[in-house]
Amino acid sequence: MVDMNMPGGGRGVLEGAFALLEAVERAGESRLTALAAESGLPKTTARRLLEQLVELGAVERSGGLFRMGSRMFRLGLGWQPHPGMLALARRPVHELARATGATVGIFVLREGRALTAAAVPGEWDTFAPMRAGTAFPWTTAAGKVLVAGAPAGLPVDPPTKAWSREAAQIREAGFAIDRQEVAEGVCCVAVPLRGRSGTAVAALCALVDPSQPLSPLTASVVRAGRVISASMQGHPGR
Template sequence: MGLSRLARESGLPKATVYRLVEQLVQLGAVQRYRERYFVGHLLSRLGTAWQPFPGLQRAAREPVRLLSALTSTAVVVTVLHDDRVRVVVGTRGLVMDLPRIHPADEFPVTTATGKVLLLAGAPAAEDVPAGLPADEWRRAREEFRRTGSVVVDRHEVVAGMCCVAAPVRRADGTLLAAVGAMAVKEHVPPGLDNLVRRASLEITRNLQAG
């Protein structure tokens, strides 16, 4: 999160927010990366204990690790929690262009995983969700309808980064989460969509196995 947004959401002057957040950086509660601020190692210990759906973190951990290793991508599993897209488990793998990923980290709704959570939860919805440009939402909706399970982000959120995301469902078909793989590449790697779908199915199987 950038300094301007921190100031806006906290209602504090920017100079005050900068002073406070830099103190948190020194304590290890916050990490600074390219003029943006993220959860630090101290707070991440609390985040590790955050589990919005019992068993999901455990069921997703190995599929996330394997997908990242096979594709050299950063991989996350996210859920909608209090109308925010939050990480349940994730790894940046070999993608050093990203900061470390921690449980409870927040992702923008404009990311591929955010769009999947909105589309898979209410695929018939025509209204544009808050924070999403209308043309992006229309493209994502059409792509999701065409593929039946995937949304692809081609540099819409971060220049130079692609992401493929698919829903993670319970055995009864209800939406639980989204899994996404992020690559710092000009084009989406061939076959990445199928590997993301496979990871999604593996998470569902692990949930069934308990």
């Protein structure tokens, strides 16, 4: 349960508010009692915080149901993993999607999962819809290519010896492939996107149906990734 009486009470209030916002996000739309239970807050505290969030436009109320507010949506649009990256990647991502028919996305590692920062739907989008804000297991191609090149200590499942070998292969090849390992009917190819320091700051990933040959897709993803990385490395602040 969130401690609303912890030292520095302002932080406790903020933690409670964010616990509620996360509960609302997971539920989509829910009632006070369920949100209080989901967030670990006393019902009276949850009611008070929800009322304040409604007043601020962070949460909307319809009858007895609460859902995410337009203010959170607007603020969320301003987020990107690295300043300027999404703008620099927009054209190459759209060109890759048009050329291959793949659903194409940019991913970052957050809280041990592969978080979609941006996505362009393709011909096989119905199999595994990719939308900005959607999180996937780190064992997807996008997650693997980032974990393989990251320093130790990431909040992911304990790596096995098999993963250590696979990670070394990914680093050597420069890309990762998922052949229906995470979701049946979905194959993915991902490459790291590198900033000025040479460190992978995100991953470019393309998703297709298993009937599609992966060799030409891999070549296309690698080329697009190099274009984006080159743009990032020449961009101030990258």
